[in-house]
Amino acid sequence: MTLPTSLSQQDVDTLDFTAISPQEFALLVRNTPRRALADIAGGPSRGRLLDEVFSRMESRFKPDTAGRLDALVRWRITDPGQPDAVYETVIADGACTLTTGEGTREPRLVLTLATAEFLRLASGNASGVTLFMTRRLKVVGDLGLAAGLTRYFDIPKA
Template identity: 60%
Template sequence: MSENSNGGLTGELAALDFGAVSPQEFARIVKGLSAGQLAEVMRGELRVRVLGEVFGRMRQQFRPEAAGRLDALIRWKITGESDLVYETAIADGTCTVTGGRSAAEPRTTLVMADADFLRLVSGNGNPVTMFMTRRLKVAGDVGLASGLTRYFDIPKA
């Protein structure tokens, strides 16, 4: 993806059918974008579409055999032009994702900016490094948070 004079990067990505983009292709797109370009993408309606698609695919990327008997609610708070909250409930070998904050108490809460979230879920960000540099904040069960990547197929760019 490159910037151009007729609409720029945001226009190119807005035209994409995110449902047709494979996780590997998404990882490649994220890897190729600078922090500034990711910030440009994560504005307005395009931000909502991208986050909706990522969270919508978590069920398909879930690895029930790795989760075993895990029973946990994970809250994701994505910061940017506004805070968006999603929750991932893992129980009985299934993963369900809902938008918004429920009344339930999460076992762990992850807070990060848009660009860091996209890098994390696309396999382009190291969660340990992100945590150590405070770009990923964790409240609650840090052990669960540190092992979350093993419960999902994370694409490689």
């Protein structure tokens, strides 16, 4: 399979994400202009793309760094013209589990950001602190957990 140099809507529709390593995905995101990522977020494959990235979080989790952490993190992905996409990651007992949709348990942390910014964050192409300081990431709840959240995951490097 030949990888494109950046992402387009057509690529998102046709790529076999299971054949792409996290590092290759990070490179694709890095090479895709922010406007193009936003266009993809407004397209019909937004859900597929988010599902693919979120589904990898469990396998990219680093239990040795989490220790006794017990936290529900709610991710609210918001894009103009699209319904909010909500995912929840529960970190407990040395594991990370993912659910889609908003549960009834009170989250320790709620992170709200656009798909493009989420893709940049999850692929190691953006810093959570920078996104927060530039108001592209809204944080409600445990700011300490938010500041260190990425250390619990093996974030790819492009």
